[in-house]
Each structure stands twice: as structure tokens, then as C-alpha cells.
Amino acid sequence: MHDKLLQFQQYLHRAGLKATRQRELIARAFFATTTHVSAEGLYRRVGGRHPRIGLVTVYRTLKLLKDAGLAHERQFGDGRALFEHASSERHHDHIICTECGKITEFASVEIEALQEQVVRRLGFHIQYHKLELYGRCRDCSAAAGKGPGVHAIGVG
Amino acid sequence: MHDKLLQFQQYLHRAGLKATRQRELIARAFFATTTHVSAEGLYRRVGGRHPRIGLVTVYRTLKLLKDAGLAHERQFGDGRALFEHASSERHHDHIICTECGKITEFASVEIEALQEQVVRRLGFHIQYHKLELYGRCRDCSAAAGKGPGVHAIGVG
DNA sequence: AAGAAAGTGAAAACGATTATCAGTATCGAC
DNA sequence: GTCGATACTGATAATCGTTTTCACTTTCTT
Ligand SMILES: [Mn+2]
Ligand SMILES: [Mn+2]
Ligand SMILES: [Zn+2]
Ligand SMILES: [Zn+2]
Numbered sequence: 575m576h577d578k579l580l581q582f583q584q585y586l587h588r589a590g591l592k593a594t595r596q597r598e599l600i601a602r603a604f605f606a607t608t609t610h611v612s613a614e615g616l617y618r619r620v621g622g623r624h625p626r627i628g629l630v631t632v633y634r635t636l637k638l639l640k641d642a643g644l645a646h647e648r649q650f651g652d653g654r655a656l657f658e659h660a661s662s663e664r665h666h667d668h669i670i671c672t673e674c675g676k677i678t679e680f681a682s683v684e685i686e687a688l689q690e691q692v693v694r695r696l697g698f699h700i701q702y703h704k705l706e707l708y709g710r711c712r713d714c715s716a717a718a719g720k721g722p723g724v725h726a727i728g729v730g
Numbered sequence: 731m732h733d734k735l736l737q738f739q740q741y742l743h744r745a746g747l748k749a750t751r752q753r754e755l756i757a758r759a760f761f762a763t764t765t766h767v768s769a770e771g772l773y774r775r776v777g778g779r780h781p782r783i784g785l786v787t788v789y790r791t792l793k794l795l796k797d798a799g800l801a802h803e804r805q806f807g808d809g810r811a812l813f814e815h816a817s818s819e820r821h822h823d824h825i826i827c828t829e830c831g832k833i834t835e836f837a838s839v840e841i842e843a844l845q846e847q848v849v850r851r852l853g854f855h856i857q858y859h860k861l862e863l864y865g866r867c868r869d870c871s872a873a874a875g876k877g878p879g880v881h882a883i884g885v886g
Numbered sequence: 887a888a889g890a891a892a893g894t895g896a897a898a899a900c901g902a903t904t905a906t907c908a909g910t911a912t913c914g915a916c
Numbered sequence: 917g918t919c920g921a922t923a924c925t926g927a928t929a930a931t932c933g934t935t936t937t938c939a940c941t942t943t944c945t946t
Binding site for chain 1 (some may be wrong): 805807825828829832834836838840841844845848849852853854855856857859860861862863864865867868871875
């Protein structure tokens with residue numbers, strides 16, 4: 575639980591940055607998430623806290639968390655970034671329900687291997703990739719044709 | 731060459747829309763491209779033409795081209811949309827050079843088949859997907875360590 | 887305690903895209 | 917061809933997520 579916060583603070587120290595109350599609160603809120611969260615969503619989660627934390631500081635802290643290697647930023651289709659924990663998690667890709675917005679994670683070593691092959695064949699030296707599948711989840715498929723989906727659209 | 735323009739105009743007619751000079755010029759410029767082009771890039775290509783065509787109209791016409799099934803919109807990481815021809819082209823994915831921005835296309839039936847498997851296993855009903863590989867292209871790998879890349883960053 | 891350096895948040899700036907709106911072009915009916 | 921309903925255009929303003937600016941505050945080392 576607290577080791578990630580510690581890691582973050584150690585990163586700050588190493589980089590000559592300061593461990594402020596705001597950063598701790600934001601980092602705690604981030605580490606407490608289990609899903610993909612937007613800057614705005616995280617902002618709302620820390621909203622009730624003591625110092626009136628600004629959305630700007632949430633953005634800045636999320637960037638620091640990325641720099642520290644503790645957060646990943648994802649760009650799904652809808653124009654806003656979503657963030658998720660990075661440390662100690664292995665690589666995965668995502669399936670997004672076009673109806674309810676639900677995000678499901680998966681990993682396929684076979685797909686990754688094939689990607690490597692393709693890339694090598696084309697003379698590229700791969701650094702990272704992004705694989706997103708879009709479709710209807712089981713729930714939304716079942717509810718198809720029965721009016722708009724039952725789940726919320728927003729994610730975080 | 732001209733059959734795509736014809737298809738577009740037929741679409742406009744079918745949809746009760748009008749075939750304006752601007753739309754024709756923009757569509758011609760679009761069909762003349764061979765790469766992935768941004769709205770701004772297409773705007774520059776039609777810029778010298780007779781009616782002072784506005785960027786807004788380029789955006790609107792690109793949307794119509796999509797509706798007509800003649801253009802695909804791609805969202806790579808950098809916040810702006812790129813457009814490419816759709817008609818008569820089969821599905822493909824992209825490798826983007828992180829150094830020079832060069833975009834290379836590829837297709838892998840094996841990868842697509844595996845994606846299908848994964849999705850089915852998770853109870854999703856797939857609609858479309860996005861696979862982007864990022865890395866250094868051959869040229870940029872060769873030039874590595876010899877200062878900034880030689881190619882332009884911009885695409886269109 | 888004191889000062890250098892970094893951090894904060896309100897507000898403004900940004901960049902790509904979309905909406906508004908008053909004036910203009912298109913096109914089918916005549 | 918003319919006419920008129922309807923769609924279209926482009927300048928401008930608005931949006932939206934994110935970043936910058938900047939005057940003031942906090943941290944942290946000595
Ligand atoms: Mn994830
Ligand atoms: Mn392409
Ligand atoms: Zn769903
Ligand atoms: Zn390159």
C-alpha cells in the first residue's frame with residue numbers, strides 16, 4: 575500500500591523536487607484507485623481534502639507519477655487521458671465497450687510475438703505499442719435492442 | 731481517379747446535400763493524396779484555389795467523405811486526426827517512427843485472428859480495433875546517435 | 887530562523903475541432 | 917432561364933482537455 579507512496583517520494587527527492595502535502599494527497603488518491611482514472615476524476619476524488627487542491631496540480635502530479643514510472647497514461651478514443659498504476663504490473667492491452675464504456679484488460683503473448691515479427695520484417699525497432707479492441711461487452715450485447723445501455727458512460 | 735469523386739457526388743445527391751465548388755476542390759485534393767493527411771494539411775493543399783476555402787469547410791468535407799465511406803479517420807498519439815482513403819482499400823494497421831514520424835502500413839491476418847479469439851473468450855462482440863506500433867524506422871535506427879533525425883516530423 | 891528553490895492555484899493561453907450566424911450558392915420546380 | 921426553398925460558406929466565437937503564466941506560498945537545507 576504505502577510502498578508506492580514511498581517510491582514516489584524517493585523519486586521526488588532524487589530529482590530535487592519537493593514532497594508537498596498536495597502531492598501526497600493526490601498520489602494517495604491515485605494509488606487507491608483500481609480502475610483507469612482521468613485527471614478530472616482524480617481531482618474529484620481528492621476534492622474534499624484539506625488544502626484546496628487545484629486541477630492543475632493534479633495534472634502536474636500525474637506527470638510526475640509517470641516520470642517516476644508509477645503511472646501509465648492511456649489515450650482511448652475520446653480525447654481525454656486515463657491513468658492507471660504502472661509499477662509491478664505487466665503489460666496489457668484493452669477492450670473498450672462502445673456502448674457502456676467499460677474497459678477490460680487482456681494480454682496475449684502470441685499477439686505480442688507476432689507484432690515483433692511484423693516489425694522486424696519491416697526494419698523497425700519497436701519501442702512500444704497500443705492495441706485497443708472496440709466492441710460490445712457481454713452485458714451490452716445481451717441488452718441490445720432494449721434501449722440505451724444501463725451503465726454509465728464516464729470512466730473515472 | 732475520377733470515380734471516387736463521382737462516388738462522392740452521388741453520395742451527396744443521395745443524402746440531399748449539394749455539390750459545391752468547395753467540396754469538389756477539397757475532395758479532389760484529398761483523392762490526390764497518397765499519405766495520411768491532416769485537416770490542416772489538406773487545407774494548405776487547396777489553399778491556392780479559387781474560392782478562398784476555409785479550414786472549417788475542409789473539416790466539414792472530411793466528415794462528409796467519412797460518411798460517404800471514402801475516408802478513414804485515424805487518431806495517432808499526437809492529438810490531431812489524420813485522414814486517408816478508404817474505398818477499395820483493405821484493413822491495415824500502422825507503425826509510426828517515434829523519431830521522424832514516418833508512418834508505415836501493414837496487415838497481419840494472424841494477428842487479426844488472434845484478436846478475434848481473445849475478444850470472443852472475453853464475451854465481447856468486436857466492432858473495430860486499433861493497433862499501432864511505435865519504434866524507430868530503419869533510417870532513424872541507422873542515424874541513431876548522430877544528432878536529430880533527418881526527416882520532417884510533420885505528416886501532412 | 888532564513889533564504890534559495892520549487893510549488894501552488896487562479897486565470898489566461900493553447901490547439902484541434904465544432905457551433906453560430908448572417909450572407910451566398912445550389913438545384914429542382916416551374 | 918428564373919425563382920425560391922434549402923443547404924452551404926467562412927469569419928468568428930465557443931469548447932474541451934491540457935499547459936503556461938505569474939504572484940504568492942511552502943519546502944527543505946544549512
Ligand atoms: Mn489498463
Ligand atoms: Mn493507413
Ligand atoms: Zn458494455
Ligand atoms: Zn524514422
